[in-house]
Amino acid sequence: MSTKGLWVSPTExxxxxxxxxxxxxxxxxxxxxxxxxxxxxxMYLPNPxxxxxxxxxxxxxxxxxxxxxxxxxxxxxxxxxxxxxERDLKRGSAxxxxxxxxxxxxxxxxxDRIIRELxxxxxxxxxxxxxxxxxxxxxxxxxxxxxxxxxWFLYDQDDQLRFRARDAGIAGEQCDPQRFVVARQDASYDNxxxxxxxxxxFWPVMFMKGxxxxxxxxxxxxxxxxxxxKHPRGATDAETNLLLDSLESMVxxxxxxxxxxxxxxxxxxxxxxxxxxxxxxxxxxxxxxINVAMLGQNQTTEANANRASAVAGLEVTEDIRxxxxxxxxxxxxxxxxxxxxxxxxxxxxxxxxxxxxxxxxDKVLAERDRxxxxxxxxxxxxxxxxxxxxxxxxxxxxxxxxxxxxxxAAVRPILDQVALDQAIDSLTAEQLQExxxxxxxxxxxxxxxxxxxxxxxxxxxxxxxxxDAVALQALLARLMFVADVWGRLNAVADQES
Numbered sequence: 001m002s003t004k005g006l007w008v009s010p011t012e013x014x015x016x017x018x019x020x021x022x023x024x025x026x027x028x029x030x031x032x033x034x035x036x037x038x039x040x041x042x043m044y045l046p047n048p049x050x051x052x053x054x055x056x057x058x059x060x061x062x063x064x065x066x067x068x069x070x071x072x073x074x075x076x077x078x079x080x081x082x083x084x085x086e087r088d089l090k091r092g093s094a095x096x097x098x099x100x101x102x103x104x105x106x107x108x109x110x111x112d113r114i115i116r117e118l119x120x121x122x123x124x125x126x127x128x129x130x131x132x133x134x135x136x137x138x139x140x141x142x143x144x145x146x147x148x149x150x151x152w153f154l155y156d157q158d159d160q161l162r163f164r165a166r167d168a169g170i171a172g173e174q175c176d177p178q179r180f181v182v183a184r185q186d187a188s189y190d191n192x193x194x195x196x197x198x199x200x201x202f203w204p205v206m207f208m209k210g211x212x213x214x215x216x217x218x219x220x221x222x223x224x225x226x227x228x229x230k231h232p233r234g235a236t237d238a239e240t241n242l243l244l245d246s247l248e249s250m251v252x253x254x255x256x257x258x259x260x261x262x263x264x265x266x267x268x269x270x271x272x273x274x275x276x277x278x279x280x281x282x283x284x285x286x287x288x289x290i291n292v293a294m295l296g297q298n299q300t301t302e303a304n305a306n307r308a309s310a311v312a313g314l315e316v317t318e319d320i321r322x323x324x325x326x327x328x329x330x331x332x333x334x335x336x337x338x339x340x341x342x343x344x345x346x347x348x349x350x351x352x353x354x355x356x357x358x359x360x361x362d363k364v365l366a367e368r369d370r371x372x373x374x375x376x377x378x379x380x381x382x383x384x385x386x387x388x389x390x391x392x393x394x395x396x397x398x399x400x401x402x403x404x405x406x407x408x409a410a411v412r413p414i415l416d417q418v419a420l421d422q423a424i425d426s427l428t429a430e431q432l433q434e435x436x437x438x439x440x441x442x443x444x445x446x447x448x449x450x451x452x453x454x455x456x457x458x459x460x461x462x463x464x465x466x467x468d469a470v471a472l473q474a475l476l477a478r479l480m481f482v483a484d485v486w487g488r489l490n491a492v493a494d495q496e497s
Contacts, residue, residue: 044162044171045155048191049125051199058151059124062198068205070287071198074294079119081316082324083112087355094351098344102336102351105141117147118328121183125194128153128161129181131335139343145181145335159192178338183331185323200293208286296320318357325355 047059055061066072089106091099114129121127127150131142152164154172161182162172184194288298296317332353340350365387369379381395 045157045159045192047125047154047193049193049196049199051202059196060151062124062196062202065198065201065205068208068290070208070290071201071205071294074291075123077316078122078294078320078324079116081321082119082328082355083115085321085325085355086358087111087353090352090354092349092352094340094349095344098340098348099351101139101343102339105339106353109145114145114147114332115328117145118183118331119324120147120150121194121327121331122185122324123196123198124150125185125196125199126150126153126187126192127183128175129183129331129335131179131181131338133179141339141343142335155192159189178342181331181334181338183327185327197293201290204286204289204293208283208290329353329355 046053049059052058052061066075089099089103118127118129128148130146130148132144132146133140134143153175154162154164156162156171156174161175161180162168163175164172184192185197186195187193291298295315296319329352333350336353337350340348369387373379384390384395385392
């Protein structure tokens with residue numbers, strides 16, 4: 001025992017100045033419930049977005065920004081840049097039957113619309129998606145993935161999504177994790193709502209609207225010449241009003257009737273162009289800020305931008321596009337994970353949905369290289385790798401590539417293929433049909449014996465994962481027939497040699 005603590009066991013020491021905490025290694029210590037954060041005292045966690053907190057509103061205020069032509073156009077560019085990417089389901093280490101099941105399910109969905117809704121997440125910070133499940137035979141799959149308004153949802157102190165149901169009170173009702181997935185941008189424990197890119201556009205849009213309003217008023221006031229009417233000093237109010245009416249008609253119709261003792265003078269608003277530039281510079285600055293926030297660049301609004309930079313300014317920068325694509329892929333993979341868990345079990349590996357940009361190859365350069373190669377020019381493997389972005393192992397390097405024996409071995413399969421094609425072409429349609437039916441008979445007999453069709457076709461699907469069941473049956477018959485003909489040709493070739 002000491003003045004600072006006490007050994008309560010041979011391995012545990014408790015200090016007097018510190019209360020004992022029964023916290024395991026897996027327990028949270030820094031939580032909202034134990035912090036001094038005033039927001040942690042409520043029943044739910046408000047959105048910490050500084051714009052929304054200052055305005056006392058929800059994210060519906062950001063939806064109004066889309067009415068701005070510049071913001072609305074940039075939103076279309078953001079979404080179009082992701083929709084233009086290549087996308088597909090990658091099997092990875094998932095079983096073939098699982099990959100085929102998910103692929104068939106995705107084929108029934110309107111993925112373009114779903115991706116557009118998922119891309120609201122970077123704009124508003126988060127986008128809840130509800131999975132509309134339906135039975136499909138013995139399985140259960142989402143019939144659709146519907147994006148619901150983000151302002152209908154909130155997060156509680158445990159960062160759990162809750163629905164603002166009318167009959168659930170201020171805290172809302174907790175959302176079933178098997179019914180909802182949420183697309184979020186830069187979400188964290190401190191801010192589960194994510195970061196909204198439109199928050200960076202709020203004040204520039206407000207200032208741009210105000211500046212445009214004053215610029216229009218300025219144009220109306222100083223854009224047209226002033227018509228000044230002069231009347232005698234002793235004119236009555238009625239005569240003065242009559243002269244004003246005549247001037248107003250003159251501005252509109254360029255025709256006026258005035259007394260012969262009155263005069264009209266037209267003056268230009270000289271020296272006001274510098275004042276108009278103030279409004280123009282404000283609008284240009286606001287447009288620049290919005291483009292930087294939404295597209296990652298502002299070349300289209302720079303005064304010194306040339307045509308090339310202006311065209312480049314119409315595109316979304318790759319880092320922003322790839323970030324948006326990552327949000328889409330993560331959310332779709334979360335939905336795929338739920339489908340696999342419910343239908344195949346949590347221990348089964350799920351396929352992965354990916355989006356990527358297809359690299360463009362210079363067709364002119366490829367045609368030139370092919371022409372030079374046919375003319376006898378030999379390029380080094382380093383050239384092919386550098387020019388066409390090839391990886392190690394894609395090109396056969398070393399003396400084997402120039403060995404005559406190697407060349408003969410490479411030509412022999414081609415000659416065999418020609419002989420095989422000629423043999424197949426010599427067969428009649430009836431012979432081909434008879435051979436195909438004969439090849440399919442073992443599969444049909446296996447099915448008649450009660451064996452599962454998925455089990456029978458799964459053997460062939462392992463080697464041809466991109467074909468459906470109908471195509472697999474046709475491929476099975478064709479491969480067995482070709483193997484038979486191929487064996488006969490090789491036997492004949494061996495006898496001749």
